Every structure is written in C-alpha cells, then in structure tokens.
Amino acid sequence: GRAGGNEGPLLLGGEKDRREKASQQKMKTNLTSYRVIYGDTDQMGVAYYANYLKWFEIGRTELLRQIRIPYTAIEERGLRFPVIEVSCRYFRPSRYDDVITIETTLTSLGRATLTFSYRLLRKEKGDEVLIASGWTRHACVDQMGEVTKIPPEVEDILKAAVSPRE
Numbered sequence: 001g002r003a004g005g006n007e008g009p010l011l012l013g014g015e016k017d018r019r020e021k022a023s024q025q026k027m028k029t030n031l032t033s034y035r036v037i038y039g040d041t042d043q044m045g046v047a048y049y050a051n052y053l054k055w056f057e058i059g060r061t062e063l064l065r066q067i068r069i070p071y072t073a074i075e076e077r078g079l080r081f082p083v084i085e086v087s088c089r090y091f092r093p094s095r096y097d098d099v100i101t102i103e104t105t106l107t108s109l110g111r112a113t114l115t116f117s118y119r120l121l122r123k124e125k126g127d128e129v130l131i132a133s134g135w136t137r138h139a140c141v142d143q144m145g146e147v148t149k150i151p152p153e154v155e156d157i158l159k160a161a162v163s164p165r166e
Contacts, residue, residue, distance in 0.1 A: 028163040030063035032102045036094050046093040052132050053086060056118045059104030060136065063116070067106075067161045069154065077151065081114065081138040088134035098122050100131065106161045111149050112140045114158060117165060 034055055042048045064071055074081065094100055103119040117135045121128040140150045150158065 028105060028161050030059060030066050030102075030104045032059050032062045032104070034058060034100050034102060036096055036098045036100065038096055040094075041096050046095055047098075049088075049090065052088050052090070052120065052134070053136075055100065055102050055120060056086075056088070056104075056116070056134065056136055059102035059118055060116050062102075063104045063106065063161075067157060069157045074154065077154065078143050079148070079151075079154070080141050080143075080145075082141060083136050084113075084139045085137040086134065087136075088132055090132050092122070092129060092131040094120070094122060094131050101128065105163050105165075106158060107135070107163065107165050109150070109155070109158050109162050112147050114138050114140070114150070 036047055040047045040051045061071055064074070071081075099122070101121040103121065105117050106114060107117045108115040115135055115137045118133060119130060120132040122131050123129075139147050142148045
C-alpha cells in the first residue's frame, strides 16, 4: 500500500458500487481449467461426447466449493442434488492435450431444484473459442431419495450465488 495506509483512491459511490457488483459477479461464476487426457478421447481422437457432462460436474463441484458450500457439506446435511435433466450443445471438438476452461454459473434456484449453466472454452490462436455449452437441473433429495425443500441455511448461500442467464 501507499504511505499513510491508503489502499487505493477513494471512489464515488456509483463507481464503487459498479466495481463491487463486478467483483460479486466474478464470484458467481467459477472458472476451472482441465487438460484433456487420452482416456477422454475416442477412436477418432476427439473427446468422447459424454465426457463433456463429466466436465460440467467438475465445474459444478468447484462452483459449490467457491461459494463455501462444498458438496461434502451438502451430503453431511443428509441431502443430495442428483441431475434430473441435462442439455449439452456441441460446437467444436476437443482433442488430447487441449486445455479447456469450464465456466459454471448457478442460474436458477427453486424450492427443491437448482440449475447450473456451463460454457466450455478452448484457447485457439490466442482467443477463447466456445466448444460446448449446456445446463443441468438438479433436485434436492433426502437420504431416502425423496424430493425435499432446500433447507434455509443452504438456500441462503445458493440464493446469494444465483446469476440469472442474460
């Protein structure tokens, strides 16, 4: 910091609010890198289509960890969030040794459901190219597999992380 302990310029309310909102928005989206391994590819040398769903799970797991409610904490409460619906749109293939960025956002929260959206990006000639996008919808169930309302202490954390689709 600078002498006197000042950590930056004083901002007018509007600018400070915009910066804080931008910072909060970054916290609502998780970016995770993943390098494609040989085991992810098929006989044609491209990533097998079902692996994209596995990469969605990686992103979802990391987003929950980022917002300070890792999946283990959800399980400790006797809850599970199984996938009940999924969609994936493929735009370009991914191959061995590609580094992809998994961009994950919690886009909706219901009484007993939640929806995550995903974008898979690959660096190509300095740009990030969209290779796939999709979403997963999850139910909140108890240990017996019965649908149950998301408890308030979990709902509050999730609600703060929701970023509706643009």
